[in-house]
Structures are given as C-alpha cells and as structure tokens.
Amino acid sequence: MTEPTIYELSSPGRAGVTFPDPDVPRAKLPDSLLRADLPLPELAEVDVLRHYVNLSKYNYNVDGGFYPLGSCTMKYNPKINEDTARLPGFTFTHPLQPIETVQGNLALMYTLQEWLKEISGFTAMTLQPAAGAHGELTGVLIMRAYHKDRGDAKRVKMLIPDSAHGTNPASSGMIGLDVVQIPSDARGNVDLAALKAACDETVVGLMLTNPNTLGLFDEHVEEVVKIVHECGGLVYGDGANLNALLGILRPADVGIDVMHFNLHKTFSTPHGGGGPGSGPVGVTEKLAEFLPSPIVGILEEGNDDMPPLFGFITQKKTIGRVKSFHGHFGVIVRAYTYIAMHGADGLRQVAEYAVLNANYLRTRLNKTYRLPFDRICMHEFVAEGKVEGSDIRALDIAKRLMDYDFHPPTNYFPLIVHEALMIEPTETENKVTLDAFADALIKIAEEAKTQPELLHEAPHKTPFGRMDEVKAARELVLCCWLPEDYEKK
Amino acid sequence: MNIPSNLKYTKTDEWFDPASGRMGLSDYAQSQLSDIVFVEIVVAVGETVEAGKPIASVESVKAAAESYAAVSGKVVVVNESLADAPEILNSDPYGAGWMVQVEGGDASGLMNAAAYEKYCAERAH
Numbered sequence: 001m002t003e004p005t006i007y008e009l010s011s012p013g014r015a016g017v018t019f020p021d022p023d024v025p026r027a028k029l030p031d032s033l034l035r036a037d038l039p040l041p042e043l044a045e046v047d048v049l050r051h052y053v054n055l056s057k058y059n060y061n062v063d064g065g066f067y068p069l070g071s072c073t074m075k076y077n078p079k080i081n082e083d084t085a086r087l088p089g090f091t092f093t094h095p096l097q098p099i100e101t102v103q104g105n106l107a108l109m110y111t112l113q114e115w116l117k118e119i120s121g122f123t124a125m126t127l128q129p130a131a132g133a134h135g136e137l138t139g140v141l142i143m144r145a146y147h148k149d150r151g152d153a154k155r156v157k158m159l160i161p162d163s164a165h166g167t168n169p170a171s172s173g174m175i176g177l178d179v180v181q182i183p184s185d186a187r188g189n190v191d192l193a194a195l196k197a198a199c200d201e202t203v204v205g206l207m208l209t210n211p212n213t214l215g216l217f218d219e220h221v222e223e224v225v226k227i228v229h230e231c232g233g234l235v236y237g238d239g240a241n242l243n244a245l246l247g248i249l250r251p252a253d254v255g256i257d258v259m260h261f262n263l264h265k266t267f268s269t270p271h272g273g274g275g276p277g278s279g280p281v282g283v284t285e286k287l288a289e290f291l292p293s294p295i296v297g298i299l300e301e302g303n304d305d306m307p308p309l310f311g312f313i314t315q316k317k318t319i320g321r322v323k324s325f326h327g328h329f330g331v332i333v334r335a336y337t338y339i340a341m342h343g344a345d346g347l348r349q350v351a352e353y354a355v356l357n358a359n360y361l362r363t364r365l366n367k368t369y370r371l372p373f374d375r376i377c378m379h380e381f382v383a384e385g386k387v388e389g390s391d392i393r394a395l396d397i398a399k400r401l402m403d404y405d406f407h408p409p410t411n412y413f414p415l416i417v418h419e420a421l422m423i424e425p426t427e428t429e430n431k432v433t434l435d436a437f438a439d440a441l442i443k444i445a446e447e448a449k450t451q452p453e454l455l456h457e458a459p460h461k462t463p464f465g466r467m468d469e470v471k472a473a474r475e476l477v478l479c480c481w482l483p484e485d486y487e488k489k
Numbered sequence: 490m491n492i493p494s495n496l497k498y499t500k501t502d503e504w505f506d507p508a509s510g511r512m513g514l515s516d517y518a519q520s521q522l523s524d525i526v527f528v529e530i531v532v533a534v535g536e537t538v539e540a541g542k543p544i545a546s547v548e549s550v551k552a553a554a555e556s557y558a559a560v561s562g563k564v565v566v567v568n569e570s571l572a573d574a575p576e577i578l579n580s581d582p583y584g585a586g587w588m589v590q591v592e593g594g595d596a597s598g599l600m601n602a603a604a605y606e607k608y609c610a611e612r613a614h
Contacts, residue, residue: 166553412551412552413552415552415554418521469524469550470524470526470550473524473526473527473548473550474526474575474576
C-alpha cells in the first residue's frame with residue numbers, strides 16, 4: 001500500500017481554501033507575469049491533512065522509538081522547549097524592531113552566549129551560524145583571518161585527522177585550503193609522529209573532533225594541541241560531540257582556540273528533517289575581534305533599579321555577517337530552555353549518562369561484533385557490521401534492525417572502519433530500551449548464520465522493503481513535473 | 490582480488506600502467522567503495538598533475554572519495570565516458586575504467602603487484 005503523491009490525489013476544481021474578499025482595490029497583474037500552466041494540486045483540506053498524516057506514519061522519529069544514529073545525538077527533545085519557543089513574546093517579534101522593544105529576546109541571546117562560554121571556557125561567542133558545518137566554515141574563516149591579520153600569508157594547509165567528521169575537510173576545502181589527512185594510531189588517537197611531520201609554517205591549523213568519530217577521547221589531546229601551536233597553527237574543535245564532555249571538560253582548557261556547538265545535538269533542539277540546526281562558534285581572546293558581527297552585548301550597564309540595555313556590537317576585525325539577522329532564533333530559545341532546565345549539575349549528568357549508556361551497549365555487544373578499537377568509549381562507539389562465517393554486511397544488519405522497530409545506527413562511517421556501525425544511544429534511553437536493542441543485534445547475528453536471507457531481504461515489516469540505493473543515486477529525478485508529464489518526457 | 494602484474498600501485502589504491510601512461514582506481518578500491526554512482530575527473534587535458542594530488546572525485550552509495558594521481562605528468566587524455574557510466578569503475582577498473590592518461594610518468598616510487606597484494610591483505614581483518 002502506497003500513499004499516492006499529492007499530484008495524483010488532485011482533482012480540478014477542488015479547493016482547500018476560500019480566499020477572503022480583498023480589503024484593497026483589485027489590481028491586474030502585468031500580462032508578462034500571468035501563466036496558465038502552473039501545475040499546483042487541487043485538494044480539499046481534509047484530503048491534504050490525511051495525505052500528510054499518512055506520509056508521517058512512514059516516518060521513524062525519536063518520539064516513536066530508539067534512534068541510535070551515531071554522530072547525530074538523536075536524544076529526546078523535551079517538549080517544554082516547544083512551549084517556550086511558542087511564547088508570544090518570541091513569536092511575535094521581528095529582528096528589525098528597535099532594540100528597546102526586544103530586550104527580552106536580546107537578554108536571552110546574551111545569556112545563552114554567556115552559558116555557552118561557561119560550558120566551553122571560551123571568551124567570545126557568535127550565535128549566527130545556521131548549523132554545525134556552517135559553524136565550521138565560520139571557524140576556519142576566523143582562523144584564516146587571524147593569520148592574515150598577523151601578515152602571515154603563507155599558511156594554506158589544514159590538518160584533519162582521518163577520524164574527524166566528514167564536514168571538516170569540506171569546510172576547509174570550501175575556502176580554498178589544502179586538506180592534509182592525519183592518520184590514527186592503533187588506539188584510535190591522532191598519530192603524533194604523522195602530526196609532527198605535517199606541521200610546518202604553512203599550517204593554518206588542525207581540525208580536531210574530540211571525542212572523535214570512533215567515540216574515543218584522544219589520550220594525547222594536550223600533546224596534539226601543543227604540536228600544532230608550536231608550528232604557529234590554531235586548533236579548531238569540532239563541538240558536535242560535546243554531549244560527552246558537558247560539565248566535565250571545557251575544550252578551551254586543553255588549548256582549543258575555536259569551536260562550534262551543535263545546539264541541535266547537545267542542547268536538544270529538533271533535527272534530522274525537522275531542524276533547522278544552529279551552530280554557535282566560541283573563540284579564545286585572541287580570536288574574539290574576528291567573530292562574525294553583530295553579536296549581542298551590553299550597551300549600557302544596569303544597576304539595582306534598571307536592567308542593562310542589550311544591543312548589537314560589531315567586532316573590530318570581523319569576518320562579516322554569516323547569516324541574515326541573528327541566527328535561528330527559535331532554536332536558540334529551545335537550547336536556552338534546555339540549559340536552564342538542567343542547570344550545571346544536570347548538564348554534567350547528561351554527559352555521564354550518555355557515556356554510561358554507550359559503554360553499557362559496547363560491553364553487551366563486543367562479544368558478538370568485532371570492535372576495532374575496544375576501549376572505554378565516550379558517547380558512542382563503532383562496531384564492524386560483519387558476522388564470522390556469514391556474508392552479511394553492515395547494510396543488511398541495519399535494514400534488519402528496522403524489523404525490530406529500531407532506527408538503524410549510522411553505517412559506513414567513519415570510513416576508517418570496514419562495514420562500520422556507529423552506535424550512539426544518548427543519555428535519554430533507559431536500560432530496558434538499551435537491552436532490547438542489544439538483544440536485537442545479538443539475535444540478528446544469529447540469524448546471519450542460520451537464516452541469512454532474512455537479512456539480505458530485510459526490512460520485511462516496513463511499508464517499503466529494501467530500496468535500490470544504486471538506482472536512486474544514479475537515476476536522479478528531482479523535478480516536480482506531474483507524473484503524466486514525466487512519463488512523456 | 491584482481492591485481493594485474495603489469496601495473497604499479499599506490500598506497501591510496503590507484504593503479505598506473507607504465508606502458509600506456511593510464512591510471513585509475515584499483516579493484517580493491519572499487520570493492521571497498523561498493524556501487525559507484527558518480528565520477529568527476531577534476532583535471533583537464535594539457536594540465537600537469539602532481540603525484541598524490543586529486544585527479545577525480547568518486548561517489549558510491551557508501552562514501553565519497555578522491556582519487557589521486559599515481560604519478561606526476563602531463564595529462565594527454567581523460568576518460569570522458571566515465572561521467573555517464575560510473576558503474577564501469579566497478580565492472581572493469583583496469584580496462585574501460587581508466588581515468589586519466591599522462592605522459593612522462595615515473596613509476597619508480599610505486600608498489601609492484603606482489604607488494605600491493607600484501608598491502609591489501611594487511612588491511613583486511
């Protein structure tokens with residue numbers, strides 16, 4: 001049973017809305033702007049509603065079940081975040097209003113900046129970037145601007161460990177830097193000898209994901225930072241995995257110079273189709289004046305009787321604006337709410353439970369699946385999706401998990417592990433859920449030996465079975481033509 | 490694993506044919522990537538490529554990867570047919586799946602088939 005497309009449900013003359021009479025004089029559109037062939041579907045309101053409700057039932061979401069998608073931190077998003085984001089004082093304001101009329105919004109942004117600074121140890125913060133990779137781009141632009149400002153124009157290389165997030169080389173490549181990959185050592189740390197060999201006077205910096213994509217905390221992080229600093233480079237921290245460190249380690253304290261946060265991961269705002277994201281960037285003192293501008297600051301100090309006047313401040317050597325207005329404000333409100341609800345001790349517990357849950361799953365599974373780096377992990381770990389004596393692959397295991405009502409883990413990433421299954425349970429899952437997931441994976445390993453066809457053909461219980469990923473990638477159809485027109489073409 | 494003995498190999502899984510000057514992705518590389526769905530040669534005829542620098546961008550259903558020049562040299566032909574039929578890289582990596590042909594390539598720093606076979610075996614668990 002397949003839900004038809006909204007175009008297939010369309011019938012000429014059906015209408016979902018009745019336009020009200022205009023309260024201004026009617027005006028004729030210029031002939032050049034009129035067209036007769038605009039293919040918009042025509043449906044009644046109830047048909048539109050049912051169509052999208054039915055489609056939503058195909059969707060798997062964190063409100064419906066366990067979503068251990070490694071690297072993505074698909075934690076449960078508390079619903080109080082939605083309540084605060086819908087407060088009329090936030091929803092009925094506009095970024096172009098005079099600042100005196102939006103002091104509450106500005107106070108919230110200022111406070112979030114201060115909290116993120118306290119959590120990370122950085123001295124200045126921008127909330128502008130729209131998501132994590134946008135934060136990375138902002139960060140590498142700041143790093144380049146810093147070197148340029150010192151009159152050091154020969155730095156063109158960005159060092160990136162092979163256990164980094166895939167967006168790191170993309171962000172560096174996008175501004176024209178040469179990406180140099182640094183291998184991992186046998187324990188999943190940055191290979192110090194290779195790092196030393198790559199460090200010279202042409203290095204802009206290193207982009208370090210720590211914990212890295214293997215879910216491992218780099219055991220020599222201070223040494224790594226020192227080596228990069230000694231050649232004049234800066235260290236970028238990919239904050240996507242901050243969930244493991246909240247309240248335990250402040251990245252600036254180990255020498256990280258600049259880092260983005262993923263509010264939509266660590267601070268529980270919706271993402272993965274729901275989005276949007278938000279990727280604030282924090283920097284140390286020497287990089288503060290390069291931040292995107294404006295940032296929210298205090299224009300006039302307050303006193304016992306008067307609150308301070310919040311407003312916008314432009315940094316002296318700013319790299320410019322990276323986002324229209326002031327970032328994704330609705331997301332900022334949700335992250336603020338999450339931090340306010342948890343407090344400092346609560347945030348530390350978030351990290352502790354995220355790490356505990358990951359290690360619980362790791363130790364339940366490491367006798368069934370090979371873990372290439374089987375040491376205490378942080379918030380996630382990577383297993384090999386293979387079973388001795390069977391030809392099944394990570395993809396088969398991932399698809400079969402859907403039959404057990406679980407969202408599959410991230411697969412085939414990181415690339416340094418063959419047939420990778422990257423599992424991140426997050427702190428919001430209880431032991432019953434974790435056990436059910438581990439039991440399913442152990443049972444699937446049994447099935448791989450006794451009934452491999454069950455895996456090869458999985459999933460069986462979903463509305464659609466195994467998708468043809470090759471065909472989907474090779475034969476792209478991205479137009480919105482009516483189906484019958486598409487047939488003709 | 491198909492590792493022709495007349496070719497030379499890189500640690501990043503490219504092959505180079507000293508006789509023809511052609512280079513491409515090894516059988517090991519294509520099998521690791523699985524079904525390849527997109528190829529873009531990023532160098533043009535007349536350009537000089539440097540060993541270790543990207544010559545192509547390759548995407549499979551699993552991953553996106555770069556393919557690097559096995560040797561330095563001047564590009565004399567690029568394989569235009571790959572763009573429309575990236576699956577050739579899976580089906581015939583050493584034949585129709587060649588990517589770039591250079592002149593003046595020096596294969597002395599590359600692995601021979603035996604060394605490359607050992608290198609591949611070391612990486613399989």
